[in-house]
Amino acid sequence: MKNSTYHVFFRNLANPLRIKIISALREKENSVSKLSRELKIEQSKLSHxxxxxxxxxxxxxxxxxxxxxxxxxxxxxxxxxKLIDKHAKTFCKGICSCERLK
Amino acid sequence: MKNSTYHVFFRNLANPLRIKIISALREKENSVSKLSRELKIEQSKLSHxxxxxxxxxxxxxxxxxxxxxxxxxxxxxxxxxKLIDKHAKTFCKGICSCERLK
DNA sequence: TCTTCATATGAATTATATTTCATATGTATT
DNA sequence: AATACATATGAAATATAATTCATATGAAGA
Known part of the structure; x- marks a missing residue:
């Protein structure tokens, strides 16, 4: 597999807003407007x-x-x-204390 | 698990240089100087x-x-x-053509 | 302890990504 | 086809991350 595939994929996940959206969609599917209201995210920001x-x-x-x-x-x-949950539990004492990227 | 844990972890991976290093270390462990020579990466950049x-x-x-x-x-x-390999194969016809993040 | 080789660090510069806002497009209803 | 609601898009402004370079630290041998 090409490194750029990994890179694009991880970049997509490397964003607090997008992670928040993923967490919400993990619970239930949702429309843009309802996500916007529920997560208090401005509409165009959400669309992007x-x-x-x-x-x-x-x-x-x-x-x-x-x-x-x-x-x-x-x-x-x-x-x-789930892999990250396990990683954090096993190697980071459950809590990520990585100062460098905080 | 806290969203910020995921965020920090993914940010760490969302970088072409760091992915390149990971790929190299997947093959064999290595010292900074040898990695620097083999991958042609400037030393301090690599250390960072x-x-x-x-x-x-x-x-x-x-x-x-x-x-x-x-x-x-x-x-x-x-x-x-490996999860991403499978993802790309299954959902992206093997090749990431995500224009947005290219 | 002095020197050399190996690596790490800080801070300024440069590159890249996100946010914002105005506006466009798309879908359904009348 | 005119309107209203829902979402998407582009581009400028802003925020964040990576690179660079000078220098500091650290390990080992003379």
Missing amino acids: ALTSLKCCNIVKVKQRGKQRIYFLNKDTIVPML | ALTSLKCCNIVKVKQRGKQRIYFLNKDTIVPML
């Missing part, structure tokens, strides 16, 4: 973030009337987050 | 990158004489890269 996530097939979208319902591609993301 | 990776326990280090030997914590990283 969702477009990035969709670009790597981290999320997918379906139309429902005027609304677009975004949902998580759980196949990849959920196991990946 | 390695410090970041070590910060999240993605790599570890041992002393050998004057040299510091860095090695990959394969437990987390290798399965993670």
Whole structure:
């Protein structure tokens, strides 16, 4: 696999807003407007973030009337987050204290 | 798990140089100077990158004489890269064509 | 302890990503 | 086809991260 594939993928995840969205979509699929209200994220900001996530097939979208319902591609993301949970538990005493990237 | 833990971890991986280093260390452990020569990366640049990776326990280090030997914590990283391989194969036709983050 | 080789660090510069805001597009209803 | 609501997009402004370079620290042998 090409390094640039990894790089693009990780860059997509390396953003607090996009992680927040992923966490929310992990619970339930949702429309842009409802996500916007529930997470208190400005609409266009949210759209930009969702477009990035969709670009790597981290999320997918379906139309429902005027609304677009975004949902998580759980196949990849959920196991990946679980790997990090385990990593943090095993190697970082559960809490990430990496000063360098804080 | 806190979102910031994921964020820090992914940020660490969201960098072409650090991915290159990870790929190299996946093959064999190595000292800074040898990595520098083999990958043609300027020494201080490499040290900065390695410090970041070590910060999240993605790599570890041992002393050998004057040299510091860095090695990959394969437990987390290798399965993670494999997840992305599978993702790219399944959802992106093997090649990441995500224009947005190119 | 002095010198040399190996690596790390800090801070300024440069590069890259995110936010914001105005506006465009798209979908359904009348 | 005109309107309203929902979402997307582009580009400028802003924020954040990477690179560079000078220098500091650290280990080992003479």
